[in-house]
Amino acid sequence: MAVATSDSILARSLITDRRSTNFGLKNEVCRGKVVPCRAGGKVKGKGKGRVEVKAAVQIGGLEEIKKAKEGMGLDVVSEEELREKGFLGMRKTKLVCTIGPACCSLQDLEKLALGGMNVARLNMCHNTRDWHRDVIKKINQLNEEKGFCVSVMIDTEGSQIHLLDHGAPSSVKAEFSIKYCVWMAGIEVGDELVIDGGMASFQVIEKVGNDLRCKCTDSGLFLPRAKFSFWRNGKLVARNSELPTLSKKDWADIEFGVSEGVDFIALSFVNDADPVRQLKNYLYMRSSRSTRVLAKVESLESLQKLKEIVEASDGIMVARGDLGVEIPYEQIPTVQEEITRVCREMNKPVIVASQLLESMVEYPTPTRAEVADVSEAVRQYADALMLSGESAIGPHGQKALSILQMASSRMELWSREENRQSILHQRRLGVSLPDRIAEQICNCAVEMANNLGVDAIFVYTKHGQMASLLSRNRPYPPIFAFTSDNGTRMALNLQWGVIPLLVELSDDDMEANISTTIELIRGKGMLKPGDVVMVVSDLTPTHINSTAFQSIQVKTVV
Ligand SMILES: Nc1ncnc2c1ncn2[C@@H]1O[C@H](COP(=O)(O)OP(=O)(O)O)[C@@H](O)[C@H]1O
Ligand SMILES: C=C(OP(=O)(O)O)C(=O)O
Ligand SMILES: [K+]
Numbered sequence: 001m002a003v004a005t006s007d008s009i010l011a012r013s014l015i016t017d018r019r020s021t022n023f024g025l026k027n028e029v030c031r032g033k034v035v036p037c038r039a040g041g042k043v044k045g046k047g048k049g050r051v052e053v054k055a056a057v058q059i060g061g062l063e064e065i066k067k068a069k070e071g072m073g074l075d076v077v078s079e080e081e082l083r084e085k086g087f088l089g090m091r092k093t094k095l096v097c098t099i100g101p102a103c104c105s106l107q108d109l110e111k112l113a114l115g116g117m118n119v120a121r122l123n124m125c126h127n128t129r130d131w132h133r134d135v136i137k138k139i140n141q142l143n144e145e146k147g148f149c150v151s152v153m154i155d156t157e158g159s160q161i162h163l164l165d166h167g168a169p170s171s172v173k174a175e176f177s178i179k180y181c182v183w184m185a186g187i188e189v190g191d192e193l194v195i196d197g198g199m200a201s202f203q204v205i206e207k208v209g210n211d212l213r214c215k216c217t218d219s220g221l222f223l224p225r226a227k228f229s230f231w232r233n234g235k236l237v238a239r240n241s242e243l244p245t246l247s248k249k250d251w252a253d254i255e256f257g258v259s260e261g262v263d264f265i266a267l268s269f270v271n272d273a274d275p276v277r278q279l280k281n282y283l284y285m286r287s288s289r290s291t292r293v294l295a296k297v298e299s300l301e302s303l304q305k306l307k308e309i310v311e312a313s314d315g316i317m318v319a320r321g322d323l324g325v326e327i328p329y330e331q332i333p334t335v336q337e338e339i340t341r342v343c344r345e346m347n348k349p350v351i352v353a354s355q356l357l358e359s360m361v362e363y364p365t366p367t368r369a370e371v372a373d374v375s376e377a378v379r380q381y382a383d384a385l386m387l388s389g390e391s392a393i394g395p396h397g398q399k400a401l402s403i404l405q406m407a408s409s410r411m412e413l414w415s416r417e418e419n420r421q422s423i424l425h426q427r428r429l430g431v432s433l434p435d436r437i438a439e440q441i442c443n444c445a446v447e448m449a450n451n452l453g454v455d456a457i458f459v460y461t462k463h464g465q466m467a468s469l470l471s472r473n474r475p476y477p478p479i480f481a482f483t484s485d486n487g488t489r490m491a492l493n494l495q496w497g498v499i500p501l502l503v504e505l506s507d508d509d510m511e512a513n514i515s516t517t518i519e520l521i522r523g524k525g526m527l528k529p530g531d532v533v534m535v536v537s538d539l540t541p542t543h544i545n546s547t548a549f550q551s552i553q554v555k556t557v558v
């Protein structure tokens with residue numbers, strides 16, 4: 001049993017199982033009838049054709065439309081939500097759940113999926129690859145057999161140092177005494193040993209061989225395989241930045257993730273853009289291009305190189321747990337808001353992670369402060385919120401997920417009622433004319449959609465670019481993103497307000513795509529007469545003589 005008391009104790013036996021470091025840790029493991037009405041002019045550009053704004057279009061007489069395939073497209077959770085709450089009531093903020101021993105059975109995973117989990121996160125710091133493989137298998141099974149659309153993310157261990165599992169059930173609180181053994185050269189008497197960013201603290205009072213004799217100065221929560229850091233005069237001593245971002249074990253975990261076809265790889269302790277580029281090159285070579293690379297911002301260095309990291313990656317995680325160890329706590333709220341803003345400007349999805357509903361790791365109700373924190377992340381328009389221990393080891397994971405769900409929906413409604421979206425200013429993103437056209441179409445489409453009060457935006461996308469450019473403007477109506485690429489579908493799961501659907505799309509017949517997809521949703525009884533849909537298309541030419549066709553059309557269901 002792990003116990004920490006305010007007595008002096010001999011540091012022994014719980015040695016970290018991480019890689020070697022300069023301070024000498026062991027490395028052992030470890031997708032009608034159309035009456036066009038032109039309102040826009042021609043835009044000439046390299047490789048691009050016309051931009052049309054069509055309005056007052058009616059949908060009807062759909063005999064010519066080929067029947068949408070039954071069961072294709074919309075996932076069961078979005079379908080249910082749409083039936084229950086209507087288009088505007090659909091939740092925009094995405095939810096990520098860390099899977100651990102408390103939620104890894106097929107039944108538990110199904111409950112999380114039904115509860116709105118968009119992405120399942122597997123933290124490779126914990127458990128075995130066989131255990132993670134089993135979870136991925138169950139998620140794939142649920143997606144295939146029950147019609148869910150849950151993406152899988154693996155999260156690398158990175159340069160973290162853990163204590164071994166102390167063997168206690170989940171957490172040990174209050175007075176406890178710890179027996180651990182550390183073999184660290186650079187640590188001096190007087191240094192402070194901080195567990196999990198301050199959950200418990202010790203002071204080194206004596207070095208005995210490779211052991212450190214420590215005195216507990218702050219007793220507290222001690223999770224199995226807790227992380228720790230050493231401090232001297234208010235500064236970190238044992239720095240993670242001295243460790244490689246991608247260790248041998250991380251590469252083996254990445255290889256595992258690629259072979260299991262995971263959708264996201266989140267990189268821990270990224271300090272600059274290099275490891276992100278390195279991994280993206282590797283994925284390119286492995287023909288695993290649909291795997292998206294997320295960079296976790298959790299070090300001081302990553303904050304200093306934020307823009308280059310955001311530029312290089314496919315998304316960001318504000319990993320507040322470790323970030324709160326590296327920078328003073330009081331800076332976390334402003335840093336989070338800044339990262340969230342930079343990501344939206346640069347059109348990369350951002351996850352706000354760690355301690356959102358931390359007290360629910362133990363208790364069945366969140367603190368009001370936690371609910372306020374969750375709501376603040378939603379108010380900042382983060383793409384996604386993440387549960388860690390709340391779902392992985394806590395007994396109230398499903399309830400924690402429902403609280404994220406309710407808090408997000410509530411704040412999204414408030415933001416809409418307050419017309420907060422209108423104050424979002426977008427920095428110019430694209431450099432080439434075609435990119436700038438796509439960007440302008442999306443900016444204008446969202447402004448029109450909000451002003452006209454359309455019910456839904458439909459967009460057709462190969463790599464997710466148009467869908468994410470729309471999402472970036474945080475529109476009031478949900479964005480139904482139709483794609484024939486499953487990798488794109490799974491990646492869009494992380495983007496604010498985007499409901500990704502897998503459908504067969506024609507490369508050169510946009511009207512057929514529009515008709516098919518509208519019929520798909522109407523066929524399910526989810527589009528009623530009077531509903532207004534905005535259709536945004538950006539058809540890229542498939543051969544040299546074909547023209548691109550970009551349009552914004554507003555269609556009323558009859
Ligand atoms: N796959 C897993 N197997 C066992 N325990 C896990 C797993 N994933 C997470 N946990 C537990 O849930 C806690 C919270 O998860 P997370 O925040 O991802 O990890 P960490 O605390 O290491 O940053 C971990 O400390 C660990 O105790
Ligand atoms: C999400 C985080 O990373 P991990 O749980 O892997 O430490 C964090 O530090 O907040
Ligand atoms: K990790």
Ligand SMILES: [Mg+2]
Pocket residue numbers: 268298319321322
């Ligand atoms: Mg971390």
